[in-house]
Amino acid sequence: MKTLSRIICAGSIAVALFSTPAAAQTKELKVVATNTWTAALAAAAGATQVVVLAPGDLRHPAEYELKPSDVALLKAADVIVYTGFEAMARKLASTAGNAGIRMLQVDADYSLATMRTSIMAISAVLGTEPRGRESVTALERSITLWRDALKSNGLLGAPVVAHVFQVPLLKDLGFDIKGVFGPGPLEATQIARLSPIPATLVVDNWHNEAAAPLKETMKGARFVSLINFPGPDGTASLLDVLADNRKRMEMATRP
DSSP states (O other): OOGGGGEEOSSOOOOOOTTOOGGGOOSOOOEEESSHHHHHHHHHHTOOOEEESSOTTOSOGGGOOOOHHHHHHHHTOSEEEEOSOSTTHHHHHHHHHHHTOEEEEOOOOSSHHHHHHHHHHHHHHHTOHHHHHHHHHHHHHHHHHHHHHHHHTTOTTOEEEEEGGGHHHHHHTTOEEEEEEOSSOOOHHHHHHHTTSOOSEEEEEGGGOOOTTHHHHOTTSEEEEEOOSSBTBTOOSHHHHHHHHHHHHHHHHOO
16 A cells, blocks of 8 residues: 555544643644554544554554555654554564654553543643544444444343454443453364353454354354454444444344
């Protein structure tokens, strides 16, 4: 993917370099986000442009390794935003340390608590707290509307077996988590333990699916794979991901 295609101008991530308060910044900081998820968090925080390292069409963005062309992008940055789980994390730290670039580590899952904390942490550095609060409110509304729909469909509190990376969202949606698997492939002992669970839904993680063996042993359950990293189905923002996952679940549970 060409460098220009990695520049997102929709509100991304900018974090203070040096120790200067965000409110005192006189120029917009140059920010590099490791992937589309950290970029989406930044956008929600109120940043206006971000260079994204891992292409949005990757199924496993966290496994992306730095390329020589990325080093030039990093050296031109004021801030690097990452989660710490990226394969490139160590190289990022080395590059940033040598160039005096600020690194900001954030958490990433789709629980409201985590999204709120990460968004507002970025906003606090950017001096864009009002924008961050607006985004958090919109995310809260999206989750609430989804919960209301689940209640109307008789799925609120339904028993589920879920991929570990989808558990935070499912808890906020009010599901009853009866079993957890992943992120690695299911082993025979796990299949034997999970199969007897009378789950209404088995929720996998699209980026590293692991639930396939359960389709043979949990025939009474519906199966769905949800996304985390924006990119699939044209998603770009956190709200896009929530909306897309809601559609996926509605299709999977449709009578």
